[in-house]
Amino acid sequence: GESVGLHLPTLSVQEGDNSIINCAYSNSASDYFIWYKQESGKGPQFIIDIRSNMDKRQGQRVTVLLNKTVKHLSLQIAATQPGDSAVYFCAEKNTGGFKTIFGAGTRLFVKA
Amino acid sequence: GAGVSQSPRYKVAKRGQDVALRCDPISGHVSLFWYQQALGQGPEFLTYFQNEAQLDKSGLPSDRFFAERPEGSVSTLKIQRTQQEDSAVYLCATSQQGITGELFFGEGSRLTVL
Numbered sequence: 001g002e003s004v005g006l007h008l009p010t011l012s013v014q015e016g017d018n019s020i021i022n023c024a025y026s027n028s029a030s031d032y033f034i035w036y037k038q039e040s041g042k043g044p045q046f047i048i049d050i051r052s053n054m055d056k057r058q059g060q061r062v063t064v065l066l067n068k069t070v071k072h073l074s075l076q077i078a079a080t081q082p083g084d085s086a087v088y089f090c091a092e093k094n095t096g097g098f099k100t101i102f103g104a105g106t107r108l109f110v111k112a
Numbered sequence: 113g114a115g116v117s118q119s120p121r122y123k124v125a126k127r128g129q130d131v132a133l134r135c136d137p138i139s140g141h142v143s144l145f146w147y148q149q150a151l152g153q154g155p156e157f158l159t160y161f162q163n164e165a166q167l168d169k170s171g172l173p174s175d176r177f178f179a180e181r182p183e184g185s186v187s188t189l190k191i192q193r194t195q196q197e198d199s200a201v202y203l204c205a206t207s208q209q210g211i212t213g214e215l216f217f218g219e220g221s222r223l224t225v226l
Contacts, residue, residue: 044155
């Protein structure tokens, strides 16, 4: 069935270092991928997205990489800050449909 | 409003009670979703509305769960005869009509069933 999973449940990085959060997906029909950030007590917040016709997309301090060959997605955060501490979810969607499917999440800890 | 508003933020119910959770969407957002998030897990899809039409309710765990959006704006998720396994955060998300469909989430309603 459809599933979106993550390689690591937790990630701890030093403030100022770069963070890489990985995600594997299994539904070949998915053609739109999104990263969400969820802080404690809040709902998930959109960070960045990428369509399947792209390999890389950059935002402010964040980059998403998509490798369709191995069905792998990653989120890179440059110069990680304490405010980046949160749970990060990758999610997938078929643009012909409406349902967004979320993975289990990776908790990012930023050490000062 | 400026964002998706959910109420109540916290609800404690005794097993067997009925609960109703409300979602006020961003004005003009056609699509509305309900998700269930268990502790330490990602959001799980429950149901989807396009305006007032419920187009998918395949994620509702049982017939004790019911959702409505009668006028295509405010939505209510109702859980009858609550059970302990219903304890979770219930998230409402809305989106504009479009190909990508970025979801805008509310802060959720945390339900605890004793």
